[in-house]
Structures are given as structure tokens and as C-alpha cells.
Amino acid sequence: MSLTSVGFDRTQLTMGDIASHSPIDGHLLGRVSSTTVAELDALLTQSVNAFHQWRTVPAPRRGELVRLFGAAVREHKKELAELITLEAGKINSEAAGEVQEIIDICDFAVGLSRQLYGLTITSERREHHLLERWHPLGPVGVITAFNFPMAVWAWNASLALICGDSLIWKPSEKTPLTALALSKILNNVCASFSDAPQGLSALIQGDRSIGEHLVKDPRVALLSATGSTRMGREVAGQVASRFGRSLLELGGNNAMIVSPSAREDLAVRAITFAVAATAGQRCTTLRRLYIHHSRYDAMVARLKKAFSSLRIGNPLADDTLVGPLIDESAFNAMQKALAAAKAAGAHITYGERVPVTHLEGGFYARPALVELESMVEVCKQETFAPILYVFRYEDLSDAIKENNGVAQGLSSSLMTQDLSESERFLSAEGSDCGIANINIGPSGAEIGGAFGGEKETGGGREAGSDSWKAYMRRQTQTINYSADLPLAQGVKFDIE
Numbered sequence: 001m002s003l004t005s006v007g008f009d010r011t012q013l014t015m016g017d018i019a020s021h022s023p024i025d026g027h028l029l030g031r032v033s034s035t036t037v038a039e040l041d042a043l044l045t046q047s048v049n050a051f052h053q054w055r056t057v058p059a060p061r062r063g064e065l066v067r068l069f070g071a072a073v074r075e076h077k078k079e080l081a082e083l084i085t086l087e088a089g090k091i092n093s094e095a096a097g098e099v100q101e102i103i104d105i106c107d108f109a110v111g112l113s114r115q116l117y118g119l120t121i122t123s124e125r126r127e128h129h130l131l132e133r134w135h136p137l138g139p140v141g142v143i144t145a146f147n148f149p150m151a152v153w154a155w156n157a158s159l160a161l162i163c164g165d166s167l168i169w170k171p172s173e174k175t176p177l178t179a180l181a182l183s184k185i186l187n188n189v190c191a192s193f194s195d196a197p198q199g200l201s202a203l204i205q206g207d208r209s210i211g212e213h214l215v216k217d218p219r220v221a222l223l224s225a226t227g228s229t230r231m232g233r234e235v236a237g238q239v240a241s242r243f244g245r246s247l248l249e250l251g252g253n254n255a256m257i258v259s260p261s262a263r264e265d266l267a268v269r270a271i272t273f274a275v276a277a278t279a280g281q282r283c284t285t286l287r288r289l290y291i292h293h294s295r296y297d298a299m300v301a302r303l304k305k306a307f308s309s310l311r312i313g314n315p316l317a318d319d320t321l322v323g324p325l326i327d328e329s330a331f332n333a334m335q336k337a338l339a340a341a342k343a344a345g346a347h348i349t350y351g352e353r354v355p356v357t358h359l360e361g362g363f364y365a366r367p368a369l370v371e372l373e374s375m376v377e378v379c380k381q382e383t384f385a386p387i388l389y390v391f392r393y394e395d396l397s398d399a400i401k402e403n404n405g406v407a408q409g410l411s412s413s414l415m416t417q418d419l420s421e422s423e424r425f426l427s428a429e430g431s432d433c434g435i436a437n438i439n440i441g442p443s444g445a446e447i448g449g450a451f452g453g454e455k456e457t458g459g460g461r462e463a464g465s466d467s468w469k470a471y472m473r474r475q476t477q478t479i480n481y482s483a484d485l486p487l488a489q490g491v492k493f494d495i496e
């Protein structure tokens with residue numbers, strides 16, 4: 001089964017102002033056209049109409065649509081993964097993992113479609129009862145980044161659909177084709193699903209200007225955005241000014257602490273994966289490492305060895321572990337950050353461009369290990385590239401303070417065999433991040449938990465647990481089945 005069976009054939013995508021280039025070697029993969037403001041306006045009108053119908057379809061039936069979508073994604077797993085590799089540069093196994101996340105979240109959403117539970121609450125009044133019910137919210141705008149060009153939309157889409165909402169997706173202009181292919185799969189499933197209204201799921205393409213129209217439009221009830229903190233700050237302000245809702249998943253600056261009792265093999269593997277996976281372009285990528293001074297020299301030596309042996313090259317080849325950065329500007333940003341660290345006194349190992357035969361148009365880099373005495377300005381920013389800043393620490397409470405000492409608050413981890421250290425890290429005075437792990441790295445979260453972070457990461461939660469509540473509106477209902485009208489708080493108001 002190929003993607004042409006769902007109406008996606010990138011060899012036919014030869015027209016349009018947005019060019020998609022493969023980060024593997026820079027070759028042109030295809031072209032699509034930017035959505036115009038007038039087209040977006042029409043799509044939003046359709047989306048509102050679709051929402052009005054979809055919200056009346058019973059939730060388990062809505063779940064059936066998501067089940068069929070998940071089944072179609074299963075059928076096309078290999079081709080979708082290959083497209084992710086071509087357009088985002090991920091190695092095969094990570095690309096397949098991303099498609100697996102779509103399948104997993106669909107399964108999760110199907111089950112959830114029978115569990116959109118509200119509460120019953122005891123009333124203070126005789127013969128009254130209180131309920132809390134969850135109703136569909138409205139059209140959901142989803143803005144996604146290039147680094148998870150399918151899964152992050154699917155986290156949003158699967159939950160929004162079972163919650164009774166319609167969808168408008170604005171993918172990164174760096175990954176328009178993955179978005180097109182995945183949307184086609186959903187639209188095909190919708191076309192043969194009698195209860196799915198026209199326009200239930202729409203795709204718009206373009207740069208930030210079309211994104212801004214989406215963000216500002218009051219018809220978009222929830223705007224879910226993944227990207228930089230700078231982008232999120234603008235989105236948050238604009239959505240708040242129209243009293244819309246936003247769900248933000250912004251920058252991370254994730255740390256790991258390696259304590260005296262850490263298992264060395266496990267730590268080296270966890271660190272190397274968390275730095276190098278997706279070529280350092282995950283929001284959960286490990287960026288800062290705090291090693292107990294007693295373990296520092298041995299650990300750093302092992303990490304240098306591990307980084308030097310990483311197979312960097314064509315992500316389509318089975319034995320490659322690190323693919324290319326998304327483009328030249330990502331490579332330049334990496335070099336700029338390394339230069340700033342050097343100027344601040346860092347000792348840098350690796351980080352250079354790696355030439356790959358026949359793939360001269362791609363930007364491949366060996367992950368950099370940057371040793372510093374203490375945090376300098378550049379370590380406080382998220383540079384979307386494989387750079388690991390490494391520090392020594394003496395006392396766990398100092399390391400936790402450092403872990404928390406940046407503006408971002410997505411993910412964190414501690415490698416330890418010491419229960420009291422682990423409990424301290426996970427306690428109220430421990431990590432201040434949305435995700436805190438013990439004996440695994442900060443990246444590679446499962447979909448079952450709520451995903452997201454605090455502070456400048458934006459505070460949103462997507463995927464598992466009760467993240468679905470963001471896609472619905474809560475209604476408190478009070479029902480009086482008595483013949484009287486007692487007032488709450490014992491208020492008396494007797495009229496003649």
C-alpha cells in the first residue's frame with residue numbers, strides 16, 4: 001500500500017510558492033501553495049459549521065472515526081515514516097517511532113471517547129443536585145513545528161475529534177508534505193464516514209502571516225501551538241486579548257543530574273540518546289548536564305568516546321544514528337552558540353560539520369560537548385541543535401537549583417540509585433518542570449502521560465492523562481427537583 005492510494009503523490013507537487021527541501025541533501029521534494037486569507041476565511045466558516053454538526057454525534061461514535069484513522073495510519077506506517085525521514089531528516093527508527101506515537105494516541109483517544117467523565121457534586125440545598133459536564137468546545141487551530149511534523153498534530157487532532165471539535169492545522173513551512181500526506185489520510189477516512197461533516201479537518205499552508213490570521217480569528221476556540229518561546233509569547237497575547245484559549249508547548253532547556261550512585265552505562269546511553277536523537281532538535285533534548293564531581297572525569301571521558309563513535313549520515317541508512325540538522329540556518333545557530341560558549345571560557349569537544357559523501361547539500365554535525373564552570377548566558381537559551389553544556393556539582397540541592405535556574409520548564413531527569421535523592425528530586429522542592437524522570441533521559445515521553453512544561457514552556461498539557469479537558473468546555477449544572485426555591489448560602493429573599 002503506498003501513499004498514492006490516499007491521493008498523495010509528491011512527484012506531482014511541482015507548483016506553489018512553498019518549496020520543501022530535504023535536509024538530507026537539500027534536494028527539492030515538492031512544492032505546495034500558501035493558503036490565502038480568503039481561503040482561510042472560507043475554511044473557518046466551514047469549520048464552524050462542521051463543529052455544529054460534529055458536536056451532536058455521540059462521543060463513542062466520534063471515537064470510531066479516530067479508530068479508523070489510527071487503522072489507516074497503521075497501514076501506511078512505513079511510507080509515512082519514510083516521508084518524515086525525507087522531509088525532517090529523522091533516522092528511520094525515530095521516524096517510525098513518531099508514526100507509532102500517532103497510532104498510540106489514536107488508541108488512547110478511542111478508549112477515552114467512552115470516558116469523558118464529569119462529576120456529580122452534593123448540593124447544600126435540599127432536593128437539588130449539581131453536575132459538572134464537559135461539552136465540545138469549537139474549532140481547534142493547531143500550529144506545529146518541523147521536528148515532530150506529524151505526531152504533535154495527532155496528539156491534538158485525536159483528542160479534539162473525540163471531544164467533538166473541528167480542526168484547522170497550520171504545519172511548519174519546513175514540513176508541508178508530511179502534513180499534506182497525513183491530512184489526506186484523515187480526510188479519506190472522513191469522506192467514507194457518514195457522520196463526519198464536510199470541513200471537519202482542514203489544512204492550511206504558509207508562513208507566520210497566515211498563522212497570525214488563524215491566531216487572531218475569534219472563531220478559533222482553542223489555539224494549540226508548538227514552537228519557540230518567542231512565537232508562543234505572541235500567540236498567547238493575541239489569543240488572550242480576544243479571550244480565546246491557548247495551549248502552548250514552547251521551548252525546553254532540559255537538564256540531567258548524574259549523582260554519585262548513578263549507573264554509568266545507563267547514564268551514558270541515556271545522555272547520548274537525549275542529546276543526539278533528532279539531531280538535538282526535540283523540545284525534550286538534553287541540553288544541560290550536571291555531574292557529581294566524584295564522577296565527572298570518568299563520565300566525561302566516556303561521553304566523548306560515545307559522541308565520537310556516533311554514526312552520522314544519511315538517515316535513510318539503517319545503521320545511522322544521527323541525521324542532518326533541518327537546514328543551514330540551524331547549523332549556523334549551532335555554530336553561533338558554540339562561539340558564544342567559547343568566548344565565555346568553555347572547553348568544547350566536537351560540534352563541527354561532518355561531511356557526508358554524496359550528501360554535500362545537507363548539514364550534518366557531531367554533537368558538541370561543552371564544559372563550563374558555571375551557566376553562562378548562551379546556556380539559558382534553547383539552541384535547537386545537539387549541544388550539551390556540562391557542569392560539575394557538589395551538592396544535590398545546588399544541582400536542583402541549577403536544574404530550575406532557567407526560564408524554561410519542560411523536562412528534567414536524575415540518574416541515581418539513592419531513594420532519598422530520587423524522592424527529593426520528585427518532591428515539591430525538587431524539579432520545577434512539567435516532566436521529571438528518574439534513571440531515564442528527559443526525552444522520549446510516552447503518550448499516556450500529560451506532555452508539557454511550566455514557566456516559559458507555556459504551561460500547556462497535551463496527549464495523555466486528562467489533557468483532553470483542554471479541548472472541551474466545562475459546564476456546572478444545578479438542578480432543583482423540589483417545589484421550593486431555597487437560595488444558596490442560606491440567603492433569604494421572600495417576595496409577596
Ligand code: UN1
Binds near residue numbers: 226281282283443444
Ligand atoms: C517535541 O519535541 O516537540 O518526548 C515533542 C519526546 C517525544 C515528543 C517530543 N515523545 O521526546
